[in-house]
Amino acid sequence: MAKSRMKRFVVTIALAAGLSSGGMAWADKWSEKYPIKEDIPGPASYEATSKKDYSGRTLTILTHAIPVMGEPTALHAKQFEELTGAKVKVVHVPFGDLFQKAMIPFQTGQAAYDVMFYGSLWIGDFHNYLAPVPGEYIGMPQMQDVTRNYKDVAIWEGRMIQFPVDGDRHYLKYRSDVINNPELRAKYKEKTGKDLRVPQTWKEYAEMARFFNILDCEGDGEKNYGSAEVVARDNLMFSAIISRVAPYAKHPDVKGGFFFDLETMEPLVNTPGWVEGVKDFVEAQDYMPPGGNNFGLGDEIFSFGGGQTLFSYSWDDAFIQAMEPKSRIRNLVGAAPLPGAHKVWNRKTGKWDKFETPNRAPYICWGWTSAVAKASKNKDMAFDYLAFFANPANHQSDLLVGRFGVNPYRTTDFDPKFYIKEAGWAPDVAKTYCATLSGMDKSRNRVFDLRVPGVNQYMSSLAAGVSKALAKQLTPQQAMDEVAAEWKKITERLGKDRVRKAYATVVALEDNLR
Amino acid sequence: MIQSRYKYLFLFPGLFTLIAIIIFPLVFTFRLSFSSWDVVQPTLDFIGFDNYVRVFNDTRFWESLGTLGTVVFSVVSLEYVIGFALALLLWQDIEKNRFFRVLFIIPMMATPVIISVVWRTMFHETLGPINDLLSMIHLPAVPWLSKPTSALIAVILVDIWQWTSFVFILLLAGLLSLPHEPYEAAAMDGANRFQIFWHITFPMMAPITIGILIIRIIEASKIMETVYVLTSGGPGTSTETSAYYIFIRSLREFQIGYSSAMSIVYLLMMILALTLIAKGLTKGLVSKGGI
Numbered sequence: 001m002a003k004s005r006m007k008r009f010v011v012t013i014a015l016a017a018g019l020s021s022g023g024m025a026w027a028d029k030w031s032e033k034y035p036i037k038e039d040i041p042g043p044a045s046y047e048a049t050s051k052k053d054y055s056g057r058t059l060t061i062l063t064h065a066i067p068v069m070g071e072p073t074a075l076h077a078k079q080f081e082e083l084t085g086a087k088v089k090v091v092h093v094p095f096g097d098l099f100q101k102a103m104i105p106f107q108t109g110q111a112a113y114d115v116m117f118y119g120s121l122w123i124g125d126f127h128n129y130l131a132p133v134p135g136e137y138i139g140m141p142q143m144q145d146v147t148r149n150y151k152d153v154a155i156w157e158g159r160m161i162q163f164p165v166d167g168d169r170h171y172l173k174y175r176s177d178v179i180n181n182p183e184l185r186a187k188y189k190e191k192t193g194k195d196l197r198v199p200q201t202w203k204e205y206a207e208m209a210r211f212f213n214i215l216d217c218e219g220d221g222e223k224n225y226g227s228a229e230v231v232a233r234d235n236l237m238f239s240a241i242i243s244r245v246a247p248y249a250k251h252p253d254v255k256g257g258f259f260f261d262l263e264t265m266e267p268l269v270n271t272p273g274w275v276e277g278v279k280d281f282v283e284a285q286d287y288m289p290p291g292g293n294n295f296g297l298g299d300e301i302f303s304f305g306g307g308q309t310l311f312s313y314s315w316d317d318a319f320i321q322a323m324e325p326k327s328r329i330r331n332l333v334g335a336a337p338l339p340g341a342h343k344v345w346n347r348k349t350g351k352w353d354k355f356e357t358p359n360r361a362p363y364i365c366w367g368w369t370s371a372v373a374k375a376s377k378n379k380d381m382a383f384d385y386l387a388f389f390a391n392p393a394n395h396q397s398d399l400l401v402g403r404f405g406v407n408p409y410r411t412t413d414f415d416p417k418f419y420i421k422e423a424g425w426a427p428d429v430a431k432t433y434c435a436t437l438s439g440m441d442k443s444r445n446r447v448f449d450l451r452v453p454g455v456n457q458y459m460s461s462l463a464a465g466v467s468k469a470l471a472k473q474l475t476p477q478q479a480m481d482e483v484a485a486e487w488k489k490i491t492e493r494l495g496k497d498r499v500r501k502a503y504a505t506v507v508a509l510e511d512n513l514r
Numbered sequence: 515m516i517q518s519r520y521k522y523l524f525l526f527p528g529l530f531t532l533i534a535i536i537i538f539p540l541v542f543t544f545r546l547s548f549s550s551w552d553v554v555q556p557t558l559d560f561i562g563f564d565n566y567v568r569v570f571n572d573t574r575f576w577e578s579l580g581t582l583g584t585v586v587f588s589v590v591s592l593e594y595v596i597g598f599a600l601a602l603l604l605w606q607d608i609e610k611n612r613f614f615r616v617l618f619i620i621p622m623m624a625t626p627v628i629i630s631v632v633w634r635t636m637f638h639e640t641l642g643p644i645n646d647l648l649s650m651i652h653l654p655a656v657p658w659l660s661k662p663t664s665a666l667i668a669v670i671l672v673d674i675w676q677w678t679s680f681v682f683i684l685l686l687a688g689l690l691s692l693p694h695e696p697y698e699a700a701a702m703d704g705a706n707r708f709q710i711f712w713h714i715t716f717p718m719m720a721p722i723t724i725g726i727l728i729i730r731i732i733e734a735s736k737i738m739e740t741v742y743v744l745t746s747g748g749p750g751t752s753t754e755t756s757a758y759y760i761f762i763r764s765l766r767e768f769q770i771g772y773s774s775a776m777s778i779v780y781l782l783m784m785i786l787a788l789t790l791i792a793k794g795l796t797k798g799l800v801s802k803g804g805i
Contacts, residue, residue: 096742100765107556125553125768234746234762291639293749294659308640453554457767464574464751471662471750494554 044387055085068405111375121366167409168367226287228303235296245277247341250361273345320402452502546774553768565775597681630743662752688722720799
C-alpha cells in the first residue's frame with residue numbers, strides 16, 4: 001500500500017514536472033515568434049487559436065487608419081492568419097469615414113465586412129446590424145475580467161453586441177513637477193492666497209491654469225501654458241464639452257436624464273448647468289497655448305504630452321504620450337478625476353444646489369469597440385479573431401504600446417505593479433493612474449455618451465453651437481438655445497419614441513438602474 | 515441598315531459610361547432628395563418637397579454659400595492676377611525660365627490633403643515657420659487658424675498657392691500662341707509696354723481668360739479638403755463652405771435625403787451663377803474688343 005502510494009507520488013511529481021516544463025516550452029514557443037511576453041492559457045490563447053483551421057476562408061475587417069487601433073488590428077490579423085490558415089483582409093479608413101463605411105453596407109444589406117472596429121457611441125445606430133456576442137465568448141475568463149463600465153458600454157437592451165477591446169474615459173492630467181514644486185506652491189500662495197494642488201473644481205482649474213499661463217515653469221526659456229484641450233469643431237470637441245459640463249449638470253439626486261428630460265424628451269443643453277460649462281470652456285481660451293482654440297485630439301496629445309501645458313483632460317493618449325520612454329516629462333505627470341463643481345443645476349427645482357464637497361460626474365467617454373456584422377457568413381471566425389485580438393497575452397502587450405490606442409478596461413489592468421514593472425513608470429504615477437481609472441468604475445454619478453440613433457446629428461449640432469460660442473459669434477446661452485432648438489427638430493425627425501427608447505438605456509446606466 | 519446598327523453598337527460603351535457615371539447618380543440624387551432616407555430609415559419613400567423647404571429655412575446652408583462666394587471670388591481673382599503676372603514674366607525668355615516654369619506647376623501636382631496638412635503645420639501658431647518669420651521682422655504673431663477672419667484668409671492663401679500654377683500654365687500657353695504681327699505693328703507705332711498689354715495682349719487673351727475663369731470658379735466652388743484639414747469649418751462656422759457643410763450632413767450625419775436636396779439646390783445655384791458669370795464675362799470682354 002505504502003509502496004503503491006509512493007509510486008503514485010513519484011508519478012504525480014514527474015507528471016507535474018513534465019507539464020510545467022512543457023508549459024514553459026509552450027509559452028516560449030509563442031513569445032519567440034510573436035511580440036508577447038508569454039502566451040497565457042485560455043480559450044483564445046495562441047495555443048488554443050493555433051488548433052483552429054480556417055484554411056480557404058476569408059475574413060474582412062474594417063478598422064481605423066494606422067496606428068491607432070489600425071496597427072493592432074493588422075498585427076493580430078496577420079498572426080491570426082498564420083495560426084489558423086485563414087485569409088484576413090484589413091481595410092483601414094480615417095476616423096471621419098468609418099461611420100459611413102460601415103453604415104452604407106448595413107443599410108444596403110451587404111456583408112462587406114465581417115468585423116468592424118469603430119466608436120462605441122454608434123451602438124444606437126448600429127445595433128440592428130450587429131450579431132450578439134455568443135455565450136461561449138461572454139463566458140471566457142478574459143471577458144469576465146472586463147469591468148462594469150465597459151460591459152455596460154457593450155450591451156444594448158440586455159444583450160452584449162459589442163466586443164470590448166478598449167476602455168476609455170476622460171480624466172484630468174497634470175504636471176506633478178509643477179503642482180508639487182515647493183517654490184511654485186509658495187509663489188502661488190503668495191499671489192492668490194490659495195493652495196496649489198490638484199484642482200478639485202473647474203473654477204480652481206481655471207485659476208491655476210490662468211496663473212501659470214505664459215510662465216516659464218521649468219526655467220528652460222520656453223513658455224508654458226495653462227491647458228491643452230480638444231476644441232476643434234469637428235475633431236471630437238463634443239466630448240470635451242461633455243467633460244466640462246458634467247459636474248454642473250449631472251445632479252446626483254436628480255434622475256431621468258443628462259442630455260434630455262427622459263419624460264418629455266426636452267433637451268437640457270440650454271439649461272444653466274450646461275451653459276455654465278460652456279462659459280468655462282469659452283473662458284479657457286485665455287489660458288490655452290497660441291492656436292489652442294483650434295486644437296484637435298492630436299494637437300492636445302502633443303501639447304500636453306510634449307510638456308507645453310500644465311493641465312489637460314480627455315482620453316488616455318496625452319498621458320501615455322507624456323509617459324513615453326523618451327518623453328522629457330516622463331514620470332513628471334499625474335492623473336486625477338475630472339474636476340467637479342460646487343454648484344449643480346437642479347432641473348426639478350429650477351435652482352442651483354450648493355455642494356460643500358465638489359460634485360463629480362465621471363464621463364465614461366466612448367472609445368474603440370468592435371463587433372461582428374449580423375450579415376456576416378463568417379461569424380465563428382470573426383468572433384474567434386476578436387477573442388484572439390483581446391486575449392490576455394495580446395492585451396497586455398498592446399497596453400504597453402501607446403500608439404495602439406488600447407487602454408485599460410479589465411480589472412487586472414488596474415494593478416500599478418504592471419506599469420511599474422513592464423513600463424518602467426514611477427510608483428506614484430502608476431498609483432494615481434490606476435486609482436483614477438478604477439475609481440471611475442465605483443462612481444454612482446456617471447455620465448455616458450448619448451447612445452441613441454442619430455447620435456452624430458446631435459453631437460455635430462452640439463459642436464457647431466459650442467464652436468459659435470468659442471468664436472464669439474453667439475453668447476453661450478444663445479449658442480446653447482440654438483443647439484436645443486436643433487435637437488428638438490432632430491428628435492422630431494428621427495421619431496420621439498424611437499429616441500426615447502434608446503435614451504432610456506443610457507439613463508438606466510447613469511441612474512444605476514442596471 | 516446593318517451599318518446604322520453597328521453605329522449604335524460602337525456608341526454603346528460611351529453611352530453606357532455616360533449613363534453610369536453621370537446620368538444615373540444625378541437622377542438617383544434627385545430621387546433621394548424627395549425621400550427621408552437617413553440614419554434610421556434607409557428607404558426611398560416620398561415626402562414631397564419637405565427637404566427643399568428645410569433647405570430654404572437652413573440658415574447655415576445659406577451662410578456656407580456666402581462663405582463659399584467670398585472664397586471663390588477671392589481665390590479666382592487673385593489667382594488670375596498673379597497667374598497672369600507670372601505668365602507675362604516668363605513669356606518672353608522661355609529657355610532661361612524653364613526651371614521656374616516647372617517649379618511653378620509643382621503645387622498643382624500635389625494632393626490637396628497633403629498640401630493642407632503641410633500648410634496646417636506652417637500656420638501653427640507656436641511651432642509653424644510663418645509666425646517665426648514674422649517675428650524675425652518684428653511683426654506680431656498671427657492667430658492664423660483660431661480667429662474667424664484670419665482662418666478664412668488662411669484657407670484662401672492655401673488655395674491660391676496651389677492653383678495659381680494652373681492659371682499660370684494655361685495663360686502662358688495662350689501667350690505663346692499669340693500672333694507676332696500685332697506686336698510688330700504696335701512697336702512701329704511707338705506704343706509703350708502698358709499700351710501693348712492693355713490694347714493687344716489682354717484683349718487677345720480674352721477667350722482663354724473666360725475659359726480659365728469658368729474652370730477655376732467651378733473647381734474652387736468644390737473646395738473641401740483644405741477646409742476639412744485646416745479648420746474643419748471653424749472657428750464657429752466662419753470657414754464652412756457649401757461642399758463641407760453638405761459632407762457633414764450627408765456622410766457624417768447620414769442625412770442622405772436632406773443632403774441630396776441641398777446638393778440639387780447647390781447645383782441649380784451654380785448653374786445659374788455660372789451662366790450669369792459667363793454671360794457677363796463674354797459681354798465685358800467683347801466690349802473690350804477681345805472677341
